[in-house]
Amino acid sequence: MSTPLIFIDGDQGTTGLQIHQRLRHRTDLQLLRLDPRFRKDPHHRAEAINACDLAILCLPDDAAREAVASIHNPSVRVIDASSAHRTQAGWTYGFAEMGSAQAQAIRTATRVSNPGCYPTGAIGLLRPLLQAGLLPVDYPISINAVSGYSGKGRAGVDEYEGENATQAPPFQVYGLGLAHKHVPEIAQHSGLLHRPVFVPAYGAFRQGIVLTIPLQLHLLKASAQQLHQCLADHYAGQRHVSVMPLADSKALALLDPQVLNGTDDLRLMVFEHGQHVLLAAVFDNLGKGAAGAAVQNLNLMINQTP
Structure with missing residues (x-):
């Protein structure tokens, strides 16, 4: 199995920085990072999100919705750390301990909304x-x-x-x-x-x-x-x-x-x-309430120890 390519959209914010710090030294995945000049460029961000295996969105709600709308590659999976999709149908709620089947639901999901x-x-x-x-x-x-x-x-x-x-x-x-x-x-x-x-x-x-x-x-x-x-x-x-x-x-x-x-x-x-x-x-x-939960969900989705 190839090493999954992870793109953190919004890695300069509070949650995004925490997630990047947690992932940057891991050898079981690769991080896709945008040149700082293009972090706010919709075209370059859309290219990056469609080139990765799994995108973690650390964005304001409207920007998260725009990022999801820009995805045309059906194999891209998403963890959204904003509140944009937490009550939306078609998204799996990323609280692994919430119920006996929740961790498995996250493991197989393509769209996961990180809890607030x-x-x-x-x-x-x-x-x-x-x-x-x-x-x-x-x-x-x-x-x-x-x-x-x-x-x-x-x-x-x-x-x-x-x-x-x-x-x-x-x-x-x-x-x-x-x-x-x-x-x-x-x-x-x-x-x-x-x-x-x-x-x-x-x-x-x-x-x-x-x-x-x-x-x-x-x-x-x-x-x-x-x-x-x-x-x-x-x-x-x-x-x-x-x-x-x-x-x-x-x-x-x-x-x-x-x-x-x-x-x-x-x-x-x-x-x-x-x-x-x-x-x-x-x-x-910033742990179980944000970055920790996002990494826990990521680990489930790439079949690593959560």
């Missing part, structure tokens, strides 16, 4: 519980999440590390219109009947995410132990997703969004007190 960073944590927590019937599909879900500023892309990095960094706020809640682009993705792939309320924020740290979902047990027909066991059973044996034992969660006094930085891991937790349960996820928004 926040949806990775939200879907990772919600989907197993909804599928098991422990959480009603019409439950009024609220999601709160704080990401490092790199989640905003190059603009966020410039805001906090550039020449005006002293003016950057230590904490900022955004998405106040309650119409964040991740909401349809979370609802569709978790299996919710209604759109959740999603409140995202950025903190004055470079990377890492803490995402939490509060639940009222009196609205459920399940205990905290049952919720935890469902998650533990679903992710048993997974390399990149773990569920913290209840006793360990109980001993925690705080959640550090940066604790898994530099890894491709997603850690899920269940906290309880009385009739209240808090589901929580911690992971690196």
Whole structure:
């Protein structure tokens, strides 16, 4: 079998740079790179994408759609790291641990949409519980999440590390219109009947995410132990997703969004007190939330260890 040729379209952005750094020394694949003069030239980019075996798109949504529309070579496979195709028919959702058949679906797909960073944590927590019937599909879900500023892309990095960094706020809640682009993705792939309320924020740290979902047990027909066991059973044996034992969660006094930085891991937790349960996820928004997931999907698609 020939060595697959990989083209990263947008390898100068936050996610694209991370993916390139992960792949540049690998000997089981080749990287196709454009001359810097032609990175924004539609003709040269179209030539490159049609010459590769697999393209990884690290582009704004509209540019990702244009890149896909430029493909005329039927053998080209695509991983799209934008949000352009995450809820679109014909695209395989690139969350390998989402279900028992998902990794194989990714392995054989021609079009894979990489999950968003926040949806990775939200879907990772919600989907197993909804599928098991422990959480009603019409439950009024609220999601709160704080990401490092790199989640905003190059603009966020410039805001906090550039020449005006002293003016950057230590904490900022955004998405106040309650119409964040991740909401349809979370609802569709978790299996919710209604759109959740999603409140995202950025903190004055470079990377890492803490995402939490509060639940009222009196609205459920399940205990905290049952919720935890469902998650533990679903992710048993997974390399990149773990569920913290209840006793360990109980001993925690705080959640550090940066604790898994530099890894491709997603850690899920269940906290309880009385009739209240808090589901929580911690992971690196540049790892499992972006570049790590893209490389995991790439490895599946070229039949390497994910």
